[in-house]
Every structure is written in structure tokens, then in C-alpha cells.
Amino acid sequence: MEYVDLAGMSPDGVDEILDNQLVGACNIEEVRELARIGHKCLHKSLRKRPSIGEVTQAILKIKQRRRAKEDTMSFADGDFSRVMSRIEDQQIELSKLGGLNGEA
Incomplete structure (x- = not known):
């Protein structure tokens, strides 16, 4: 390489x-x-x-892009249960993020 x-x-x-x-x-x-x-x-x-909320948002965006890419690859492999689990995880993270934004 x-x-x-x-x-x-x-x-x-x-x-x-x-x-x-x-x-x-x-x-x-x-x-x-x-x-x-x-x-x-x-x-x-x-x-x-940046505030801790801004830092958290930036890191979550990176994680979400990575997961979206992995999920796209999972669809190609037919791993739908893994994709559903990731979607649930993302919903939890977004709800936590919403809580951080409300505190700022």
C-alpha cells in the first residue's frame, strides 16, 4: 500500500x-x-x-455519515435487522441531542 x-x-x-x-x-x-x-x-x-453541544453535534454528524454508509452497504448485503437496529440507535442519539439543544 x-x-x-x-x-x-x-x-x-x-x-x-x-x-x-x-x-x-x-x-x-x-x-x-x-x-x-x-x-x-x-x-x-x-x-x-465551541460549546459541548456543538462538539457533540459535530461528532454525531460524523458518526451518522459513517452509519449511513455502513447501512447502505448492509442493504446491499441484505442485513436488514442490523439496519433496523442502527436506525433505532440513531433515533436515541437524536433524541439525546434534542435534549442537549434544549439545555443550551
């Missing part, structure tokens, strides 16, 4: 902190998104840091 040199690829510096061995071992776009979230949490100005 060929490894990509990630250094210098992103203007925000996210790619510079990534280990080249992650390429091919995980979804690099998900890793980049998580690193961006973490970077925002480290902002010097407290007011510019």
Missing part, C-alpha cells in the same frame, strides 16, 4: 498532525474532522471555543 505524505496539504494545519500510518487504516476525512473539532476546542479565546 502506498502512503501519502500529508504534510503541507491543509491550510489549517490539520494534516500536519496526522500520522502517515493512518492512511489506509482509517477514514482520513473523519480523522481530519475530529482534529478540526479538537483544534477549535483549544482556541485561546474562551468565547470562540
Whole structure:
């Protein structure tokens, strides 16, 4: 497998902190998104840091995209019970997220 040199690829510096061995071992776009979230949490100005609700929403979006992709693949494999279980899990997560938004 060929490894990509990630250094210098992103203007925000996210790619510079990534280990080249992650390429091919995980979804690099998900890793980049998580690193961006973490970077925002480290902002010097407290007011510019995201709230825990915003962080939770961003992470849930990543998880939901991953699940949607997995579910699409499951439909192709005919694994409908797994898909239904995932839909139920997503409904629970969305209801929790709704509760977080109400508290903010």
C-alpha cells in the first residue's frame, strides 16, 4: 500500500498532525474532522471555543455519515435487522441531542 505524505496539504494545519500510518487504516476525512473539532476546542479565546453541544453535534454528524454508509452497504448485503437496529440507535442519539439543544 502506498502512503501519502500529508504534510503541507491543509491550510489549517490539520494534516500536519496526522500520522502517515493512518492512511489506509482509517477514514482520513473523519480523522481530519475530529482534529478540526479538537483544534477549535483549544482556541485561546474562551468565547470562540465551541460549546459541548456543538462538539457533540459535530461528532454525531460524523458518526451518522459513517452509519449511513455502513447501512447502505448492509442493504446491499441484505442485513436488514442490523439496519433496523442502527436506525433505532440513531433515533436515541437524536433524541439525546434534542435534549442537549434544549439545555443550551
